[in-house]
Amino acid sequence: MKRATVSLWAGGAIVAVILFGAAYGLSLPSAASIAMNIPHRLLPPGPGHPLGTDQFGRDQLTRLLVGAEASLMVAMVATAIGLLFGVPLGAVAGVGGRWRDEVLMRLADGMYAFPALLLALMVVAVLGPGLFHTALALGIVSVPPFARLTRARVLELKALDYVEAARAAGESESGVLWRHLLPGALGPLLVQASANMGGAILVEAALSYLGLGVQPPLPSWGRMLNEAQAFFLTSPWLALYPGIAITAAVLGFNLLGDGLSDLLDRRVGG
Amino acid sequence: MARFAATRALSAALTLLVMTAVAFVVLQVLPGDPAILVLGMDADPTAVAHLRATLGLNQPVPVRYGLWLWNALHGNLGTSLQFGQPVAALLLQRLPLTLLLTAMAAFIALVIALPLGMAAAVRRGGLVDLLGVAVAQVGAAVPSFWLAIILLLAFAVRRHWLPAGGFPGWTQPGAVISALLLPALALGAARAAILTRLLRQSVSEALRQDFVRTARAKGVSPQRTLWRHALRAAAIAPLTVFGLQVGELLAGSIVVENVFSLPGLGRLVLYAISMRDLPTLEGCVLLIATLVMTANFAVDLLYAVIDPRIRSAG
Numbered sequence: 145m146k147r148a149t150v151s152l153w154a155g156g157a158i159v160a161v162i163l164f165g166a167a168y169g170l171s172l173p174s175a176a177s178i179a180m181n182i183p184h185r186l187l188p189p190g191p192g193h194p195l196g197t198d199q200f201g202r203d204q205l206t207r208l209l210v211g212a213e214a215s216l217m218v219a220m221v222a223t224a225i226g227l228l229f230g231v232p233l234g235a236v237a238g239v240g241g242r243w244r245d246e247v248l249m250r251l252a253d254g255m256y257a258f259p260a261l262l263l264a265l266m267v268v269a270v271l272g273p274g275l276f277h278t279a280l281a282l283g284i285v286s287v288p289p290f291a292r293l294t295r296a297r298v299l300e301l302k303a304l305d306y307v308e309a310a311r312a313a314g315e316s317e318s319g320v321l322w323r324h325l326l327p328g329a330l331g332p333l334l335v336q337a338s339a340n341m342g343g344a345i346l347v348e349a350a351l352s353y354l355g356l357g358v359q360p361p362l363p364s365w366g367r368m369l370n371e372a373q374a375f376f377l378t379s380p381w382l383a384l385y386p387g388i389a390i391t392a393a394v395l396g397f398n399l400l401g402d403g404l405s406d407l408l409d410r411r412v413g414g
Numbered sequence: 415m416a417r418f419a420a421t422r423a424l425s426a427a428l429t430l431l432v433m434t435a436v437a438f439v440v441l442q443v444l445p446g447d448p449a450i451l452v453l454g455m456d457a458d459p460t461a462v463a464h465l466r467a468t469l470g471l472n473q474p475v476p477v478r479y480g481l482w483l484w485n486a487l488h489g490n491l492g493t494s495l496q497f498g499q500p501v502a503a504l505l506l507q508r509l510p511l512t513l514l515l516t517a518m519a520a521f522i523a524l525v526i527a528l529p530l531g532m533a534a535a536v537r538r539g540g541l542v543d544l545l546g547v548a549v550a551q552v553g554a555a556v557p558s559f560w561l562a563i564i565l566l567l568a569f570a571v572r573r574h575w576l577p578a579g580g581f582p583g584w585t586q587p588g589a590v591i592s593a594l595l596l597p598a599l600a601l602g603a604a605r606a607a608i609l610t611r612l613l614r615q616s617v618s619e620a621l622r623q624d625f626v627r628t629a630r631a632k633g634v635s636p637q638r639t640l641w642r643h644a645l646r647a648a649a650i651a652p653l654t655v656f657g658l659q660v661g662e663l664l665a666g667s668i669v670v671e672n673v674f675s676l677p678g679l680g681r682l683v684l685y686a687i688s689m690r691d692l693p694t695l696e697g698c699v700l701l702i703a704t705l706v707m708t709a710n711f712a713v714d715l716l717y718a719v720i721d722p723r724i725r726s727a728g
Contacts, residue, residue: 250428250429250432251432251436253429253432254429254431254432254433254435254436255432255433255436257429257433257661257703257706257707257710258433258436258437258661258703258706259661259662259664259665259666259702259706260662260665261662261665261666261668261669262661262664262665262668262683262699262702263436263440265668265683265687266437266440266441266695266699267440267444268687269441269687269695270440270441270444270445270451271444271445342555346555346557349557349559349560350557350558350559350669353557353559353669354668354669354672354684356687366557369559369560369563372563373563373673376563376567376571377571380567383560383563383564383567384564386560387556387557387560387563387564390555390557390560391552391555391556391557391560392555394554394555394557395551395552395555398551398554398555399551
């Protein structure tokens, strides 16, 4: 019981800090993270530049804050796509006949069997890199888990007495779905959405690190790590902070998801 | 058992078939014209027409998919546009390195997760447990390529304990192992975190069950109860995840091989993407999908070995 609260609060706090950081990054003039300042290049952390500067003299802290925006944006759009397509597909599989269920779930399993990074890489390879395509690729990857979860929950609830009763009372199939089945799936979907945010941030960072995600000069955490590698020996701090930012963001969303999940279990368990 | 294995094999083959269809749709249908994808928007029309003929793009999509599958089943994955070699030969050259890297990473994950997860489960709420939970949470959030960079910086650049990248060739087994040690560690760490967490949960659930109490009451030593009875009963969930992890490890190798400049399958995937070598990319995807499904099938068979109830259920 105690651990659930710890996860929830710790995760919530980390996510809040990152959201706040990204919001602050949004408020900065767009040139702040892009404009080069060569005389100030590769400065170690110190006054004026708390996290140092990169090879073009750009302030690392500013780039991290603006990079948070890219990460969160991609993860949010991807999760929204996952929910938007996954939930209806899962619901159709759950309430529909056996054939519909079989076909849809076979398809979901086939997509789910692909490692997320590989599927996202394939999509970006044909669509081309960039913020929007990365979000789209990760959105496609996110559909099967949401579909599977919705289907499982719908099947579970469908067998319960109160749903039978609603149906016996003459409620239509879509009424049963909207009023009884989907609300019951809301909690687990919220948990999955939080976990999906963490997973999407991780894959986005990998794609951007490989040069196939967010494109320069827009800052993104993965891209910053890629660029830092060339200055490894002289400026190791450049490779440190973006990694910490990615880890913190993923940890935050994972903890938040865990906390929510424990909270739900407790509710259900009474 | 034979019936069980046959059902599972059929199911794995079906999923693999769906995977090939997904790969085909993404790589051949999604881009519109794959020939334009390879050559670029303002390519010479005769060159496009020539490539379309070479890749067999003038046939309808279902026919192309059927032919692709049929040829792949016969070991013919086409010719690489970039290397001019058969794709199958390219894959075979690079596969051993990636397989060894994946196996080493999986081994490292197990070596970390097994003791840590078990210790955490036995002393739930204790210091070891707290440590295990914290390590598992943070470990699952660390991007493997960042860990790879940090390990590289610490053990290869600052102290020259291990090579900073590159591959010495298969003639020196010792050098191969030390070249793959840091990449395998970077790759295995996140998997270790996820496995630790699952083991902790499933073992502590198993320890609360009747048969464990019976074993204890019979006078079986606590060590033996833990390793023989509880772990066996608790192995299913972590094992399932371990099967899925093989896919994640193979995908992770795409990034980690890049950090360490290792000439494996992962590097080939990236090369094929950047050079727009579609047949090579298709071959890589097909091979990885097959490896993932083989691993999952092997895990399914292991279930039956561990839990006799599954065998008879069919």
